[in-house]
Amino acid sequence: MIPAAFDYHAPTSVEEALRLLAESGDDVKVLAGGQSLLPVLKLRLAAPEVVVDLGRIDALRGVREDGEALVIGAMTPHHEVASDPLVQQHALLLREATRTVADPQVRHRGTFGGALAHADPAGDLLAPCLALDAEFVIAGQGGTRTVAAADFFQDYFTTAIDDGEILTEVRVPKHTGWRAHYEKFSRVAQQWSIVAIAVTLRSEGGTISEARVALTNMGTVPIRATAAEQALAGVAATPEAVAQAVAGIAEGTEPPSDLNGDADYRRHLATVLARRAVLAAAG
Amino acid sequence: MTAVDETTTAPAAEIGSPRKRKEDQRLITGRTRYTDNITLPGMLHLGMVRSPLAHATITGIHTDDAKASPGVVAVYTGADLAAAHGSLPNAWPVTPDQKAPEHHAVAVDRVAFAGEIVAVVVARSPREARDATELVEVDYDDLEPVLDLEAAAAGPPYAHPDLGTNESATWIFDSAEAGTGSDVEAAIDQARGDGVVIERTYRQQRLIPAFMEPRSTVVDPTSEQITMWSATQVPHILRLMLALTCNISESKLRVIAPDVGGGFGGKLQVTPEEVTTLLVANRLGKPVKYTETRSESLVAGHHGRDQVQRLTLSATKEGIVTGLKVDLLANMGAYLGLVTSGVPVLGAFMYNSIYKFPAYRFTCHNIFTNLTWTDAYRGAGRPEATFAIERLMDDLAAELQMDPIELRRKNWIRHEEFPFTTVAGLEYDSGNYEAATDKALELFGYDELRSEQQRRRESNDPVQLGIGTSTFTEMCGLAPSRVLGSLAYGAGGWENAQVRMLPSGKVEVVTGASAHGQGHETAWSQIVADRLGVAFEDVEVLHGDTQVSVKGLDTYGSRSLSVGGIAVVKAADKVIEKARHVAAHLMEASEDDLEFSGGRFSVKGTDKGMAIGEIALAVFAAHNLPDGMEPTLDSDATYDPVNFSFPHGTHLAAMEVDTETGAVKLRKYVCVDDVGIVVNPLIVEGQVHGGLVQGIAQALFEEAVYDDQGTLVTGSFVDYLVPSAADVPDFITDRTETPSTTNPLGVKGVGEAGTIASTPAIVNGVLDAIRHLGVQDLTMPCTPSRVWQALQSREQGEPASVQPTNPEQTSGNLNSSGVISPEQGPRTEGGAS
Numbered sequence A: 001m002i003p004a005a006f007d008y009h010a011p012t013s014v015e016e017a018l019r020l021l022a023e024s025g026d027d028v029k030v031l032a033g034g035q036s037l038l039p040v041l042k043l044r045l046a047a048p049e050v051v052v053d054l055g056r057i058d059a060l061r062g063v064r065e066d067g068e069a070l071v072i073g074a075m076t077p078h079h080e081v082a083s084d085p086l087v088q089q090h091a092l093l094l095r096e097a098t099r100t101v102a103d104p105q106v107r108h109r110g111t112f113g114g115a116l117a118h119a120d121p122a123g124d125l126l127a128p129c130l131a132l133d134a135e136f137v138i139a140g141q142g143g144t145r146t147v148a149a150a151d152f153f154q155d156y157f158t159t160a161i162d163d164g165e166i167l168t169e170v171r172v173p174k175h176t177g178w179r180a181h182y183e184k185f186s187r188v189a190q191q192w193s194i195v196a197i198a199v200t201l202r203s204e205g206g207t208i209s210e211a212r213v214a215l216t217n218m219g220t221v222p223i224r225a226t227a228a229e230q231a232l233a234g235v236a237a238t239p240e241a242v243a244q245a246v247a248g249i250a251e252g253t254e255p256p257s258d259l260n261g262d263a264d265y266r267r268h269l270a271t272v273l274a275r276r277a278v279l280a281a282a283g
Numbered sequence B: 001m002t003a004v005d006e007t008t009t010a011p012a013a014e015i016g017s018p019r020k021r022k023e024d025q026r027l028i029t030g031r032t033r034y035t036d037n038i039t040l041p042g043m044l045h046l047g048m049v050r051s052p053l054a055h056a057t058i059t060g061i062h063t064d065d066a067k068a069s070p071g072v073v074a075v076y077t078g079a080d081l082a083a084a085h086g087s088l089p090n091a092w093p094v095t096p097d098q099k100a101p102e103h104h105a106v107a108v109d110r111v112a113f114a115g116e117i118v119a120v121v122v123a124r125s126p127r128e129a130r131d132a133t134e135l136v137e138v139d140y141d142d143l144e145p146v147l148d149l150e151a152a153a154a155g156p157p158y159a160h161p162d163l164g165t166n167e168s169a170t171w172i173f174d175s176a177e178a179g180t181g182s183d184v185e186a187a188i189d190q191a192r193g194d195g196v197v198i199e200r201t202y203r204q205q206r207l208i209p210a211f212m213e214p215r216s217t218v219v220d221p222t223s224e225q226i227t228m229w230s231a232t233q234v235p236h237i238l239r240l241m242l243a244l245t246c247n248i249s250e251s252k253l254r255v256i257a258p259d260v261g262g263g264f265g266g267k268l269q270v271t272p273e274e275v276t277t278l279l280v281a282n283r284l285g286k287p288v289k290y291t292e293t294r295s296e297s298l299v300a301g302h303h304g305r306d307q308v309q310r311l312t313l314s315a316t317k318e319g320i321v322t323g324l325k326v327d328l329l330a331n332m333g334a335y336l337g338l339v340t341s342g343v344p345v346l347g348a349f350m351y352n353s354i355y356k357f358p359a360y361r362f363t364c365h366n367i368f369t370n371l372t373w374t375d376a377y378r379g380a381g382r383p384e385a386t387f388a389i390e391r392l393m394d395d396l397a398a399e400l401q402m403d404p405i406e407l408r409r410k411n412w413i414r415h416e417e418f419p420f421t422t423v424a425g426l427e428y429d430s431g432n433y434e435a436a437t438d439k440a441l442e443l444f445g446y447d448e449l450r451s452e453q454q455r456r457r458e459s460n461d462p463v464q465l466g467i468g469t470s471t472f473t474e475m476c477g478l479a480p481s482r483v484l485g486s487l488a489y490g491a492g493g494w495e496n497a498q499v500r501m502l503p504s505g506k507v508e509v510v511t512g513a514s515a516h517g518q519g520h521e522t523a524w525s526q527i528v529a530d531r532l533g534v535a536f537e538d539v540e541v542l543h544g545d546t547q548v549s550v551k552g553l554d555t556y557g558s559r560s561l562s563v564g565g566i567a568v569v570k571a572a573d574k575v576i577e578k579a580r581h582v583a584a585h586l587m588e589a590s591e592d593d594l595e596f597s598g599g600r601f602s603v604k605g606t607d608k609g610m611a612i613g614e615i616a617l618a619v620f621a622a623h624n625l626p627d628g629m630e631p632t633l634d635s636d637a638t639y640d641p642v643n644f645s646f647p648h649g650t651h652l653a654a655m656e657v658d659t660e661t662g663a664v665k666l667r668k669y670v671c672v673d674d675v676g677i678v679v680n681p682l683i684v685e686g687q688v689h690g691g692l693v694q695g696i697a698q699a700l701f702e703e704a705v706y707d708d709q710g711t712l713v714t715g716s717f718v719d720y721l722v723p724s725a726a727d728v729p730d731f732i733t734d735r736t737e738t739p740s741t742t743n744p745l746g747v748k749g750v751g752e753a754g755t756i757a758s759t760p761a762i763v764n765g766v767l768d769a770i771r772h773l774g775v776q777d778l779t780m781p782c783t784p785s786r787v788w789q790a791l792q793s794r795e796q797g798e799p800a801s802v803q804p805t806n807p808e809q810t811s812g813n814l815n816s817s818g819v820i821s822p823e824q825g826p827r828t829e830g831g832a833s
């Protein structure tokens, strides 16, 4: 488990990091928490010549408010996201999902931005960001651009971040007081989702007024369940009514088949888990 | 004994005390020496080039680029090394005509499994070695790989074309022939007429011993004696086997197992890596280290289990068992390791378990395939047997609509019937199945759970409840040498110990049982502290170095305490006898008038006395000893057990099955084990907990899966799911103590008990939850997807029985998410490029 040799840089500002990326050509990797990148390097599935470590750029770490948005720095470790009071207040879904990631060690090293940039379809933070209509702030030599979640996740392990760019922060519209639940299905505690359902909603007097729902690992990118969201609006939070509203949630999806189950099984799971997630969120 | 001991070291009874382990401070903090921590001046490092193919002819190996790579000292192929060693050892030719392929440390002209070493790079640093392995190019001609066990049994094609068969050996035990019982075919025929016959095929999936510390070896050839440090369970066996295999004088070889981070049988081996490291170090005359990566450990460390069990059980309609026939296919994989061939044979004596079968026949076919070789894995043969019989008993109970506990009561050996000679020819010395079972039922709340099960069934609850039973026994404490001889095993089963009295009164205990996490240092100290009446802290336990512990047969088969511990007792007793002689002399008393208690010899009826430490000092000075006495108290003992030990217990599992998702949850687990007298309850508890999780892992989580080319798909812990504490509930454990009658401490083994017992308890529980829904069988591990599929086939009116071993294996879907594939990499490793 020894990576091939590489040059290592640890810049202290985004500008310096971008300059290093530009100077290093194609064969460069950005290092965040290293929880996904280091195994890749150790197994020699990648052997970049240069690694640029973002760990010393303080500006990339932390959670703050900016008007109607909550801004989460890319280098904020999972455990800080999961324990942040602002996140709990304005984006409860993120907290619920982040708590299911791996184990305490990984949550102390792995970062919010690293997980999203990595864009593993089985990763647990993609669907919640999609459900919350998060926006991704990407910095490059030419300046900064903002990409909507729907456009950010492009394919299997592929995002809108281009070579030479860095994800600096994620802006999450405040969903203050929304209830939330992340229903993750896995075989052992320390495992990625076989399937998971992210739900955040508002309800009044036992009736759902508004819901946001997204699916983890049901395709190469997270999937927003718009039809289910519409069907849930105005529905009583009873098992029967919710089951009916989410019955078609897996229709048209093309989930993977692997050791944990085939596509049919995943589609079935999604339907069962969606009902449970909505009911749990509705409390 | 006087009430107050003026030395203040008078120990309380150590045996039975839950001492914290003295070795844990260094093991847990890592402030210790594992093999990979060892660094010697001028040390070189190895990198292995391994075959990506399961079966191929090697037509060319190009090493020039690797040789030119920075830091590289040499590159060797199989052809370079073959002359320096013989075939890697198999110590257990189970039949005189057993077939085995030649096994080189580095493949010479053909590879027989993916992961086999084809070349070795020697470099100045581990990284340079690793870099250069990527520059070695190997030309292969594909041969057809033999991957499926049942197809292999029918072969061709052959895993080793030269052998002309895939069958290594067939081993049979028949109670009618052995005179230990009657004819099983007659019993089955009879039952077909007026009783019941249960016929089943169970599958033991392939497992990987996932020890925490990957294997590592350092060899220093720069002194008169060559020294090898290795992460091994068996330094003594390794030394002998290396000497024989590599044609080195045994006296020129010293093997050290420093602190070793777990083994579970996976380090009970003479590995190609150890042999290669030794050969390279010898050739270059320099210290050499090889430490495997986790990926290498998973593909090339030996695997475990992998059997197909065809079983027939006959019984009367009243539920009295009358016969048991076992027909096994055991997957050897590509080669025969140290005891590969003997693992299924060890199970042969355990299928009848605690039940009074009058007739029994066991046949085992040892089959070669082009997969990683198998060998011992925690329990070795006995978990397979226990799984089979405990599942059969539950299946029989279901067939007869009888409570599974009731059925067992009708058939087990009653407490008053011990000692009892079984249909497999073993004499069980002791046991109390009634007591363990009664206690377990009470702790479990059996009746309440049965009522809850009924309620859930009636209300058609989406979550169904099942209760799994396993009333296991096992044979351990390997082993009486005569028995091993009768089974054609290549060595004996004794163990050696030495007790040394130091002049200061402190004690050194040398044991041939080589601990790799079990806590020997603590347990042996407790035994000796009690025996000699010295303080626990004053006992130092030394092991794992053939220069310190000169004789030994190491640690496996739950043998350390019941064999090695007894050797310690016998050596300590010899020390006491010598000391008594001196004490009598010094106090001018007759030996018969001396009492030894609390570490003191006292003269009966007087206040005269001497502590054993004082005697040790007197013997050291040797100024005044009995005539003709050697000036030493030190003693050693070699103990050959007269019998195996037979721990037993009753394990109960409450399993919840979510019928909507197939998810299985272990809600409650109760076990009452009888491991005889307990030296340290805390260590026993640890062994039971760890053992349970390992057995539960087979039932629910772990499985080595290969693709249709023979490439290991579960090549990382992302896919080979080893559970953690977070995946199991708190266990409710208790004990009964029925002493073994065949050793002076009354102890039995505990190292494998939990693993052996728990697997069937879990699977029985899962089936009990959904049997009424039409599911009769499930293949391990019982994954949510398999359980759900089984429930679906039932709903669609199909027979919901045995599924193929790995339904996913041949589906061609393996290359999607979650598993390693060239396009994708493992889950952790996809690039965000």
Ligand SMILES: Cc1cc2nc3c(=O)[nH]c(=O)nc-3n(C[C@H](O)[C@H](O)[C@H](O)COP(=O)(O)OP(=O)(O)OC[C@H]3O[C@@H](n4cnc5c(N)ncnc54)[C@H](O)[C@@H]3O)c2cc1C
Binding pocket: A029, A030, A031, A032, A033, A034, A035, A036, A037, A038, A054, A074, A100, A101, A102, A103, A106, A109, A110, A111, A112, A113, A114, A115, A116, A117, A118, A120, A122, A123, A124, A125, A161, A165, A166, A167, A168, A190, A191, A192, A193, B828, B831, B832, B833
């Ligand atoms: C044992 C284990 C279990 C895990 N279980 C789960 C789980 O259950 N659920 C889950 O969601 N995740 C899981 N993970 C993954 C974990 O969440 C990782 O932390 C995450 O996927 C990557 O984050 P990181 O900060 O470690 O990124 P790194 O590994 O450092 O980087 C990952 C990739 O993203 C790129 N990158 C990182 N940051 C940036 C940036 N700011 N801009 C541009 N590119 C960037 C890197 O170049 C690299 O390609 C697990 C990881 C481990 C080791």
